Amino acid sequence: MSIPFLDLGAEFASLRPELDAVLADIIDSLQFIQGRHVKAFEAEFAAALSAPFVVGCSNGTSALELALEAVGVQPGDEVITTAHTFIATAEAIVACGATPVFADIDPLSHTLCPKSVAALLTPRTRALVPVHIYGTPCDMTALMALAQQHGLAVVEDAAQAHLARWEGRYAGTIGDAGTFSFYPGKNLGAMGDAGAVVTGRADVEASIRRVRDHGRSSKYLHEIVGRNERMDEIQAAVLRLKLPRLEQRNALRRQHRDQYRQRLAAAGFQMPSHDDRAVPAVHLCVVECANRDEVLEALKVGGIGAGVHYPVPLHLQPAMRHLGGGEGSLPVTERVAQRVLSLPIFPEMTDEQITAVVSAFLAVARP
Numbered sequence: 001m002s003i004p005f006l007d008l009g010a011e012f013a014s015l016r017p018e019l020d021a022v023l024a025d026i027i028d029s030l031q032f033i034q035g036r037h038v039k040a041f042e043a044e045f046a047a048a049l050s051a052p053f054v055v056g057c058s059n060g061t062s063a064l065e066l067a068l069e070a071v072g073v074q075p076g077d078e079v080i081t082t083a084h085t086f087i088a089t090a091e092a093i094v095a096c097g098a099t100p101v102f103a104d105i106d107p108l109s110h111t112l113c114p115k116s117v118a119a120l121l122t123p124r125t126r127a128l129v130p131v132h133i134y135g136t137p138c139d140m141t142a143l144m145a146l147a148q149q150h151g152l153a154v155v156e157d158a159a160q161a162h163l164a165r166w167e168g169r170y171a172g173t174i175g176d177a178g179t180f181s182f183y184p185g186k187n188l189g190a191m192g193d194a195g196a197v198v199t200g201r202a203d204v205e206a207s208i209r210r211v212r213d214h215g216r217s218s219k220y221l222h223e224i225v226g227r228n229e230r231m232d233e234i235q236a237a238v239l240r241l242k243l244p245r246l247e248q249r250n251a252l253r254r255q256h257r258d259q260y261r262q263r264l265a266a267a268g269f270q271m272p273s274h275d276d277r278a279v280p281a282v283h284l285c286v287v288e289c290a291n292r293d294e295v296l297e298a299l300k301v302g303g304i305g306a307g308v309h310y311p312v313p314l315h316l317q318p319a320m321r322h323l324g325g326g327e328g329s330l331p332v333t334e335r336v337a338q339r340v341l342s343l344p345i346f347p348e349m350t351d352e353q354i355t356a357v358v359s360a361f362l363a364v365a366r367p
């Protein structure tokens, strides 16, 4: 049995008739950039998150850049984040002229460790970027308390955490701003690149609307030097079709993750956990093992799509090594990077498929 890491085809097949109709409608309208679908998606996603403002943009990386800039991150500032994330998190900090400072992660949840963050604060610290990695919300209670004590802005990287919740509030809506990616493989995925920023701050919203569209205040007037980071109509229309199903699909991911956890825990394997305050979006289904690379290879040979998120932490990446303390400086992050394996997970997964993945995994893996 061959099992993909994720099955985008299944979701698109079920949406195909509606998708064909809306695409034909967009072609007829000849409105391709930032039109009625973008406007409607912004309103619908804001309602889904119970948040005041959503601004659509070109991708999750530009969402981070727009948000960091809008909350006041400037050249010379330090921004504390995690090294256990996709490189875009730190790229956006660098794009603002600021310096990423990497804190360690919690060994159980793999999210940003508030104690490690506290130890890295300096007078130059301007903002925190918690990443809800795998779709697991960070301890936002502790991180927001730190931010308030020290006057820091908080931009949540919720690229993997659409509709995840922390103490009843949606991931991305707790800090000054939150950012989403709609890269096709994310829990809410477009048919190309797209992203969004969510915020409760009207000043942040206004700033992002202007910067994403060439600093415009009207068609031919440019108040500031902006950029082109707009969302297009096709992406917004696809997202509008998928959004109403998202909560249900996340629930299926949680069920599948629980199935995996039961069977793997019985064999002595640990999956990252979270406390009762968190409802994760389970973007990734991660398990730890001692011989990760061997297991990855064996699964591949057996036709099972697995992945590693992420094998090289950012402070050890060639592009960012000069920023961090080198090998040994983030012991939990470094240990986790060597042990994590992401198993196939997607809403349409069957019990038979989960059973096949578990037995292929258990045949080679050591805890």
Ligand SMILES: *Cc1c(COP(=O)(O)O)cnc(C)c1O
Residues within 6 Å of the ligand: 059, 060, 061, 062, 085, 086, 088, 089, 131, 157, 159, 160, 180, 181, 182, 183, 193, 194, 195
């Ligand atoms: C996907 C992702 C991004 C970047 O999003 P793009 O849409 O690919 O630019 C940023 N942060 C994290 C944690 C991600 O998983």
